[in-house]
Amino acid sequence: MRTPIPDYLNEILDDLRDDDRGAVADYIPGLASADPDRLAVALTTVEGRTYAAGDSDVEFTIQSMSKPFAYAAALTDRGTTFVDGRIDIEPSGEAFNELSLETGTYRPKNAMINAGAITAHSLLVGEGASRDQRVERALAFFSTLAGRQLRIDETIYESELETADRNLSIAHMLHNYGIIEDDAHEAVEGYTAQCSILVTVSDIATMAATLATGGVQPVTGERVISKPVARQTLSAMAAAGMYDAAGSWFSDVGIPAKSGVAGGLLGALPGQVGLGAFSPRLDEHGNSVRGVELFSRMSKDMGFHLMEVETTGSRALRDIRTDGDTTTVDLQGTVNFSGAEAVLHELDGTAPPSGTVVVDVSRVDAFTDVGRRMVLEAMRRLALDGLEVGLFDPESKLPDPDMGDGNRPFDAS
Numbered sequence: 207m208r209t210p211i212p213d214y215l216n217e218i219l220d221d222l223r224d225d226d227r228g229a230v231a232d233y234i235p236g237l238a239s240a241d242p243d244r245l246a247v248a249l250t251t252v253e254g255r256t257y258a259a260g261d262s263d264v265e266f267t268i269q270s271m272s273k274p275f276a277y278a279a280a281l282t283d284r285g286t287t288f289v290d291g292r293i294d295i296e297p298s299g300e301a302f303n304e305l306s307l308e309t310g311t312y313r314p315k316n317a318m319i320n321a322g323a324i325t326a327h328s329l330l331v332g333e334g335a336s337r338d339q340r341v342e343r344a345l346a347f348f349s350t351l352a353g354r355q356l357r358i359d360e361t362i363y364e365s366e367l368e369t370a371d372r373n374l375s376i377a378h379m380l381h382n383y384g385i386i387e388d389d390a391h392e393a394v395e396g397y398t399a400q401c402s403i404l405v406t407v408s409d410i411a412t413m414a415a416t417l418a419t420g421g422v423q424p425v426t427g428e429r430v431i432s433k434p435v436a437r438q439t440l441s442a443m444a445a446a447g448m449y450d451a452a453g454s455w456f457s458d459v460g461i462p463a464k465s466g467v468a469g470g471l472l473g474a475l476p477g478q479v480g481l482g483a484f485s486p487r488l489d490e491h492g493n494s495v496r497g498v499e500l501f502s503r504m505s506k507d508m509g510f511h512l513m514e515v516e517t518t519g520s521r522a523l524r525d526i527r528t529d530g531d532t533t534t535v536d537l538q539g540t541v542n543f544s545g546a547e548a549v550l551h552e553l554d555g556t557a558p559p560s561g562t563v564v565v566d567v568s569r570v571d572a573f574t575d576v577g578r579r580m581v582l583e584a585m586r587r588l589a590l591d592g593l594e595v596g597l598f599d600p601e602s603k604l605p606d607p608d609m610g611d612g613n614r615p616f617d618a619s
Contacts, residue, residue, distance in 0.1 A: 207550075207553045207554055207557040207584065207587045207588050207591055208554060208587065209257075209547075209550040209551060209553075209554045210550070210580070210583050210584075210587065211249070211257045211547065211550065212257050212258075212259060214507075215247050215248075215249065215257060215258070215259035215260075216259045216260075218247070218500060218503050218504070218507075219245055219246075219247060219259050219260045219500075221503075222245070222496045222499050222500065222503075223245060225495065225496050225499065226242070226487065227487065227489070227495045228487030228488050228489050228494075228495035229242075229487055229488065230242050230469070230486045230487060230488065231467040231468070231486075231488055231492070233369060234362075234365055234366050234369055234467070235365045235368065235369070236359075236361055236362040236364075236365030236366065237267075237362070237365075237467065237468055237486075240266075240468065240469065240486040241486065242486050242487050244260075244261045244264055244266075244469070244484060244485065244486055245260045245261060245484070245485045245496060246258065246259065246260035246261040246262045246264065246406075246407040246482075246483065246484040246485075247259055247260055247262075247407060247481075247482065247483050247484075247500050248262055248406075248407040248408045248410070248411035248481070248482040248483075249411055249479055249480070249481055249482075249504075250408070250411040250412045250414070250415040250424060250479060250480045250481075250482075251415065251424070251478070251479055251544065251547055251548075252415060252418055252419045252424055252477065252478060252479065252544070253424060253548065253551075254412075254415075254424035254425040255547075255551060256408050256411060256412060258407060258408050258411070260407075260484075261484065262406060262407050262408055263406060264406065264484070265359075265404040265405065265406055266404065266405065266406075266468045266469065266470060266484060266486075267359050267362050267401060267402050267403065267404060267405075267466070267468045268348070268400075268401060268402075268403045268404070268405045268410070268466055268468075268470065269401045269466030269467050269468045269470065270318075270320075270323070270401065270464065270465060270466045270467065270492075271405075271410060271464050271465065271466040271470050271471075271472050272323075272344070272348070272400050272401055272403065272466075273317055273318050273322075273323040273326070273464060274317070274318070274417070274439050274442065274443050274447070274464050275344075275347065275348055275351060275413060275439075276317075276323065276326045276327050276330065276344055276400055277289075277293075277317035277318075277322075277323075277326045277439055277442060278417075278431050278435050278436070278439045279326075279330055279343060279344065279347045280317075280326040280327075280329040280330055281435045281438060281439070282431065282432070282435055283329065283330055283331055283332060283343070284329050284332070286434065286435070286438065288329075289326070289329060291313075292313060292325050292329065292385055292386075293313055293314055293316065293317050293322045293325050293326060294308055294311070294313045294314065294315050294316060294322075295316055295317075295438070295441065295442055295445065296308075296315050296316060296445070296446075297315070297316065297445045297446045297452055297453070307321065307379065307380075307383065307385075312383035312384075312385060313385065314380070314385070315446070316442055316445065316446040317442055318442060318443070318446040318447050318449070318464065319446065319449065320372075320373055320376055321376050321379075321380060323397065324373065324376060324377050324380065324386065324393055324394065324397045325380060325385055325386055327340060327344065327393065327396055327397040327400055328340070328380075328386040328387070328388050328393045328396070328397075330343045330344060331343050333387070337388075337392040337393075337395055337396045340396045341358075341396050341399045341400065344396075344399075344400045344403070345357075345358065345400075345403060347430075348403055348405075348413065350423065350428070350430055351412070351413040351416050351423060351430060352405065352409040352410075352412055352413050353412055353423060353425045353426060354409070356403050356404060356405060356409070357403070357404055358399055358402050358403055358404070359402045359403075359404050360402070362402045363398055363399055363402040366398045366401065366402065367394075367395065367398055370394050370398060373394045373397065373398070374390060374391065374394050377390035377391070377393045377394045378390045380393075381393075401466075405470070406482075406484075407470070407482035407483060407484045408482065409482070410470060410472040410480075410482035411472070411479075411480045411481055411482035412424065412425065412480060413472070413480065414472045414473060414474040414480030414481060414482065415474065415479060415480030416430055416431065416436075416480070417431070417436050417439055417440055417443075417462075417474040417476075417480065418474040418475055418476055418477065418478060418479060418480050419436075419477075420433045420436045420437070420476070421433055421435065421436040424480075440462045440474060440476060441462075443462035443463060443464055443474070444456060444462040444512070447462060447463045447464040447465070448463055448464075448465060448491070448493060449465075449491055449492065449493075450491060451491040451493065455498075456512075458502060458505075459498075459501050459502050459505045459510075459511065460505055460510070460511030460512045460513050460514065461473040461474070461475055461481065461501060461505060461510055461511070461512060462474050462475075462476075462512070463501065465492065465493040465494060465497070467488060467492055468486065469484055469485050469486035469487070469488065469494045469497065470482070470483070470484050470494065470497070471483040471484075471493065471494050471497035471498065471500075471501060473501055475510050475512065476512070477544070478510070478542075478543060478544045479510070479543075479544070481501065481504065481510075483496070483497035483500045483501060484497065485497050485500075507576065508543050508576045509542065509543060509574050509575060509576045510543070521538070521539060521545065521548070522537055522538065522539055522540070522541045522542075522544075522545025522546060522548060522549055522570075522577070523535075523536075523537060523538075523545070523548050523549050523552060524536040524537060524538040524569060526552060526553075526556060528558065530561075531560075531561035531562055532561060532562045532563075532564060533557075533558050533561065533562070533563045533564070534563075534564045534565075534566055534598075535549065535553070535563065535564070535565045535566065536566045536569065537549065537565065537566065537567050537569065537570050537581070538569040538570060538571075539569075539570065539571055540570075540571050540572050540573075540574070540577075541570055541572070541573045541574065541577035541578070541581060542574040542576065542577045543574070543576045543577060543580070545577060546576065546577040546580035546581055546584075547580070549580075549581065549584060550580060550584050553584055553588070557588060557591065557593070558593065559591075560592065560593065561593060561594070562593065562594040562595075562596060563585075563588050563593050563594070563595050563596070564595075564596040564597070564598055564618045565581065565585060565595070565596070565597050565598070565615070566598040566618075567597070567598065567599045567603045567604050568598055568599065568600055568601065568603075570603045570604075571603075572603070573603065573604060578604060581604070582604075582607060582608070582609050582610075583609075583610075585597070585607075585609050585615055586609035586610045586613070589609060589613065589615075594616070595609070595615045595616070596615050596616045596617070596618035597614075597615040597616070597617065597618055598618040598619055599619070600619055
């Protein structure tokens with residue numbers, strides 16, 4: 207059986223492919239020439255499995271999606287108390303490049319706007335670190351999160367520096383109030399290099415999944431970020447990651463997220479997945495138009511809204527056992543997206559070529575809507591593969607088990 211998740215991702219890309227609203231970021235010469243029709247999406251589970259569709263191998267600069275990861279690195283390098291003294295964690299309700307600081311303390315409101323991001327970059331490594339050391343720290347840290355060696359797009363870096371007047375004014379303001387100690391020009395140069403790191407949607411989905419696990423890189427199993435730092439980073443993303451659209455974003459989509467002006471969008475759903483999208487046309491807030499639509503669609507279809515709370519159960523897949531020609535798939539606990547995805551993954555590699563498959567849901571506490579649909583789709587695909595599919599459901603935990611076109615599994619009770 208082939209898991210339906212790639213088909214779903216391709217389906218939503220097809221639905222959005224003709225949406226040509228928005229425009230590429232033309233205030234940076236190097237980004238103005240971007241192909242506006244590029245479109246990609248990726249999803250990485252906390253177990254480290256990545257599903258991607260569209261232009262998923264195309265590299266683009268990380269831009270402001272670097273901000274949460276640099277903030278996490280600064281918290282790691284300098285400690286929460288020190289960083290909190292330089293960067294607040296309140297939503298600003300302002301555009302990403304506003305020249306504003308907190309009254310009295312002169313701290314930037316948060317690490318997601320440029321003032322906070324420049325400050326976070328300046329805090330990397332430690333006191334007295336050079337520009338090159340901070341850039342190397344960011345590049346190495348991001349590479350560890352992505353699970354591969356990343357690199358800087360020097361052409362975009364030079365192009366952004368040519369139009370960095372506003373960021374330079376922010377850095378001079380920060381230096382004036384003692385928030386950053388480094389030379390303003392070096393701080394902006396380092397921050398710009400950080401934003402010019404090249405990634406793919408699969409990279410950013412994996413990086414986001416590291417936040418979703420609480421700081422463990424899901425493929426390598428290495429703890430890269432402490433749990434408290436991952437929690438604070440996710441909190442900053444939830445409060446301010448989408449700038450002056452953060453409130454409506456969290457109400458409508460409910461995924462801690464961060465956008466970038468090259469057209470990237472990442473999201474991290476704690477305990478479940480990291481998400482990535484790429485489409486260069488931006489809206490008035492500087493967020494990818496089709497990226498926002500992709501996330502909105504996945505939030506609704508997959509039950510990804512953080513505030514859409516379901517009863518927590520144990521791991522969904524209890525066992526897969528074979529007796530003669532019959533394979534039994536035992537499910538348990540609450541079957542949500544993550545649980546159903548694990549079931550689909552196991553069946554993708556272990557479903558028998560012939561015989562009978564019985565799905566036993568007698569130990570299931572509840573199915574979320576997406577969990578129910580995914581399990582039924584798995585059963586449908588097993589039937590299409592020529593297997594006889596049965597359901598053991600003595601307490602009707604999976605009512606109306608229509609696998610599609612009116613076909614139902616046989617009653618295995």
